[in-house]
Amino acid sequence: MDRIGVLPVQALQGMVTRGEILTDAPLAEGQVQPASLDLRLGKTAYRVRASFLAGAGRKIADRLAEFEMHQVDLTGGAVLEKGCVYLVPLLESLALPHDVQAVANAKSSTGRLDLLTRTIIDGGTEFDRIPAGYHGPLYAEICPRSFSVLVRTGMRLNQIRFRRGQSILTDAELRSLHDRSRLVSGEAVISDGLGFSVDLRPEGTDLVGWRAKPHTGVIDLDRIGAYDPAEFWEEIRSRDGKIILDPGAFYILVSREAVHIPPEYAAEMAPYLAMVGEFRVHYAGFFDPGFGHAAAGGSGSRGVLEVRCHEAPFVLEHGQVVGRLIYERMAEVPETLYGAGIASNYQGQGLKLSKHFRAG
Template sequence: MSETSGAGILPCQSLEALIASEAIAADRPFDPDQVQPASLDLRLGVRAWRVRASFLPRPGRTVADRLADVMMHEIDLSAGAVLERGCVYIAELQERLALPKGVSARANPKSSTGRVDVFVRLLTDHQPAFDDVADGYRGPAFVEIAPQTFPVLVRAGTRLNQLRLKRGDPPRLATLSVGVDLESEAVAGFRARRHAGVVDMDRVGGHDPRDFWEPLTPRRGELLLDPGEFYILASREAVEIPVLQAAEMTPIDPSVGEFRVHYAGFFDPGFGAAEAGATGSRGVLEVRSHETPFLLEHGQTVARLVFEPLTERPSRLYGEGGSHYQRQGLKLSKHFRPWS
């Protein structure tokens, strides 16, 4: 079976066709590895703005209109700039959209962005919701950036989020509960250190993890989440995404626990799949407790994976040609050297 019928997520060859037709365009050439099996990495532009508050453009207003109300000062990203934790920024993206009728999109932070606790959300004109791009949207795109734990160094071309395009309204094929692993490793997780240094978001393997993270060895399969702290944990279950599907990990609802899991939620087709050279990679969980301490137990459900069909089989799968996160267990973001 090579195709699915009707609505679905667009695979990489469809994204490349949209780029060729300039339905997705940019002022500079696209990077060779920018198109993923079922998503497109988005690149920061030259300009960003420190703002005093997050916002949404209501229908009939543009992001630029609304930006004028909350802007504090402009930042030039051409040579790089440090974005401080606890502050909110808006940056223009290099990509602009002219989507065909019947095609909409949804954005999510990249895995490496979520794993350093940078809160990222897409903004488009006239859209009163973060991360959703309306059917047939034509216009620019912006990203809200709010570092929560570490200050980060970014520059024009840095990729913090990604876009998934879809035709119609794809059905949910399945929902998989994801539990947390607090037993299988000598180090079962990491807690972010407060007052650590700057993370360069384009520097792969260039940071000593011990300067930024504290290893955790839970007792009796339990971990007490402290309010306001940020944790990296792993799923108990191996995750496998079929080649004709994509998945999104959704934040947990309050009925299961007062914490948020997984700021970066896209899984491309082939993640953890034998056909892509892997056998069930673990999902890495980015966890932040809310107002109260919460005692997490081994195997406890912390998130859910929602699967949707692709319109056709992608011409390449996740992990083919190399990946930082295929076959992963508990793993920090690509910015850090392996823990030893």
């Protein structure tokens, strides 16, 4: 009997072999992660008038004519401009078994650039959700919010996680797991997941985050450690443990707690409470098995928070709970863990911009 839970790297490789995950090009090195598969951009981006979903019983390709403005060839590299919406067919497609569903999310570096990237499918009625048994293509909807970006065919902006059945931990199960494996430093706030708070009083510095500058150059997503943070970000400092978020602005902050994901589990970041209302935390939300795990090179890792303020200025204070982690069981322990010899970029991290910027 097939096990319930999130499918690990070895199961994903089996899905490729069986043709349940289909690709237009051979898989790239590192594309299969411990509990997810990176998705790659295809050859063409369609500039569209607005974001849209296919809708029940309808295909993206048929609806594209309603919204398409022009096409952009990505094979030699092309700029996706800030404030515009693009639709890109991906190199991967699916022929899922009847009992396997999937959820997609932006990769960490994508979210830290405020690059809104969502997955849509034929017949889809919501973003980033793929029902069990889906057979068909995958598309990335991309909207650069803060910076224009240079992209190419084969780049990986989003990722997909597969699961069989329902494996989310209840609050009681989460408390028991924390007692055994200590999921966060400090007190565990458990209510519909594991709550985490913002750190606005870091030790030894008053630098608490960064705010994206409104008028910047283009970021080439293939250039790692190439850009001066000062050209794209304004430092946010605080001496009293609070900051005021500006409407429409995008911030990189960090959690006060160090997070731990044991090898038998995976997690996803979710907003804490919609009633808070004036800001949103969460653009890139997957936490792989082994994140912050000592045996995988971590000793607890902070969660980097991608925060956008909405209609009104909002005071954010040190220790305020801003998000939660939803834990779920793996179907089996992955053969490789996050950070364990797979060049993971953010193991053991603190406050950190995306990998495209030079450190300190």
